Amino acid sequence: MVKIYNFSAGPAVLPKSVLERAQAEMLDWHGSGMSVMEMSHRGKEFTSILEKSEADLRTLLSVPSNYKVLFLQGGAIAENAMIPLNLLVDKTADYVVTGSWSKRSVEDACVFGQIDIAASSEAENFTHVPAYASWKLNKNAAYVHICTNETINGVEFDGLPNTGDVPIVADMSSHILSRPIDVSKFGVIYAGAQKNIGPAGLCIVIVRDDLLGRASKQTSAVFNWKTQADNHSMINTPPTYSIYIAGLVFEWLLKQGGVAEIERKNIAKAKLLYDYIDSTDFYSNNIKVQNRSRMNIPFFLADESLNNAFLEGANQAGLLQLKGHRMVGGMRASIYNAMPIEGVQALVAYMKDFASNH
Numbered sequence: 001m002v003k004i005y006n007f008s009a010g011p012a013v014l015p016k017s018v019l020e021r022a023q024a025e026m027l028d029w030h031g032s033g034m035s036v037m038e039m040s041h042r043g044k045e046f047t048s049i050l051e052k053s054e055a056d057l058r059t060l061l062s063v064p065s066n067y068k069v070l071f072l073q074g075g076a077i078a079e080n081a082m083i084p085l086n087l088l089v090d091k092t093a094d095y096v097v098t099g100s101w102s103k104r105s106v107e108d109a110c111v112f113g114q115i116d117i118a119a120s121s122e123a124e125n126f127t128h129v130p131a132y133a134s135w136k137l138n139k140n141a142a143y144v145h146i147c148t149n150e151t152i153n154g155v156e157f158d159g160l161p162n163t164g165d166v167p168i169v170a171d172m173s174s175h176i177l178s179r180p181i182d183v184s185k186f187g188v189i190y191a192g193a194q195k196n197i198g199p200a201g202l203c204i205v206i207v208r209d210d211l212l213g214r215a216s217k218q219t220s221a222v223f224n225w226k227t228q229a230d231n232h233s234m235i236n237t238p239p240t241y242s243i244y245i246a247g248l249v250f251e252w253l254l255k256q257g258g259v260a261e262i263e264r265k266n267i268a269k270a271k272l273l274y275d276y277i278d279s280t281d282f283y284s285n286n287i288k289v290q291n292r293s294r295m296n297i298p299f300f301l302a303d304e305s306l307n308n309a310f311l312e313g314a315n316q317a318g319l320l321q322l323k324g325h326r327m328v329g330g331m332r333a334s335i336y337n338a339m340p341i342e343g344v345q346a347l348v349a350y351m352k353d354f355a356s357n358h
């Protein structure tokens, strides 16, 4: 059987050891006689799982003590509504559009109040992050929203803008835990789990204390970050099994040496693929070099009539889900934390082979 490497943008590859551990613990978690799926969310077993997941995430990202960590539902897209519900009251907000996901965030937020576009790279087909000095920021805005890694377009922020006292709200769904970050530079960080964390549906929100308690009156308790924080993400039944799997991924990351070590591996993986793409006219990537994503790498064949042949051959070689997003076309290799360097080596070897045969 050929070895399979899964390049899906999400839901995406998980560490094999995590899946094996979940399998081993499926019927009887730690001698409890129950599967994690069957446990009361308020019982001592699940409470210990939730507490350990949060503690390990805090360790991995060095989350300061004045930030709350929430385990919510509805994926990252639900937060597109919860952010304005929780922060926008009586104010305006600045959004920066660097790709499909931040564009969607604007569309979702508009219904709640005045959203201003501080900068956009749409006219250049989302091939870079607009220079920070060019952003038209309003110093009275409630927040500035950015997406620090655009999963579909393959654009990643290098550094951060200075927004003064206006908190930055960042969608980090597709590169959270792939590199160290300074959490204290953000007001809110949110991430859907299905890229670098675990099962789809779970969304992690890291929010600074002083931003809690500003929600509009129409915000029901389940969507209110403050009531969720006050109730340890248990204002209703949380997605218990997803939190358990996320916790196993956090343990795996700690065992890998933490985020600094995984970043070293991610840099090496991305360099391998970009260096090869840049070395040949057969393939191309058109993102400004300093904004090229380490996680999501779109690329095009010079002769697009070979796309189907490329994908068919890739499948036969065990290289799965390389088709580009329909809005961008071409190919896309998502190489998240759980993708081993061997997978990228196999992809590059296949790409070389395909190029020399065509």
Ligand SMILES: *Cc1c(COP(=O)(O)O)cnc(C)c1O
Binding pocket: 010, 074, 075, 076, 077, 078, 101, 147, 149, 150, 151, 171, 172, 173, 174, 192, 193, 194, 195, 200, 201
């Ligand atoms: C995948 C993704 C989303 C959407 O997440 P859902 O779980 O489908 O809500 C939003 N933003 C980014 C950056 C993503 O990669």
